[in-house]
Amino acid sequence: MTNIELNNVSLKLGDNLILDSVTLALPEGQYQLTGKNGAGKSTFLQLLSGLIMPSSGSLNVDDRPDLVADSIQIPDNMTVTTVFSLYDKYQRCDTTQRSQLIAAFQFSDCLTATVGKLSQGNQQKLKLILALSGNGHWLLLDEPFNGLDSASVAMLNQSLAGIQRPSIVIDHSEQLTNLRPRRKLHIDNKSIVLA
């Protein structure tokens, strides 16, 4: 079991207190993270990914999760193939699964393009392909349906219904069909509650 544990975690960004002394144990499972605009959902996933550090308290996430989020920036001038080669160099992807995802997302025409020339939806598909085939244990998805066409929305829902890895999804756009039941994690008033 690779649980996520927060012990008395507080997080401040500038003058903004986002989390206030949060203690939480998340067993492996499928979660949906909710909360009003600005509550701190995206920031919480960045914290779990190690992109930002707690201001105080301790956080235990056993390995590096795979994150899909707007905050993940891939250099515009790289071709998609170069991005994949870099991931291969550091063995961060399952290449068989990646090939399956490229086919399923109808992404093969994009392989020679530079990232900056991809449409918003195709940039999102690239992030999803990298994360869904990634070797991290937890999968963290911040608005994963952004920019996807209807076939890709269906594909992603199917993929999320079948994954073995623990995951947390933020889905304001309500396109997640919950083919598989998800426990609710709710952020409110600088606290996180597991329903």
Ligand SMILES: Nc1ncnc2c1ncn2[C@@H]1O[C@H](COP(=O)(O)OP(=O)(O)OP(=O)(O)O)[C@@H](O)[C@H]1O
């Ligand atoms: N670098 C920063 N410095 C100061 N405050 C920040 C910074 N980044 C984000 N914030 C603030 O942190 C709070 C939480 O932002 P976050 O994006 O995590 O919320 P969210 O719940 O994901 O919101 P939404 O539903 O609108 O996407 C917001 O009030 C935001 O303005």
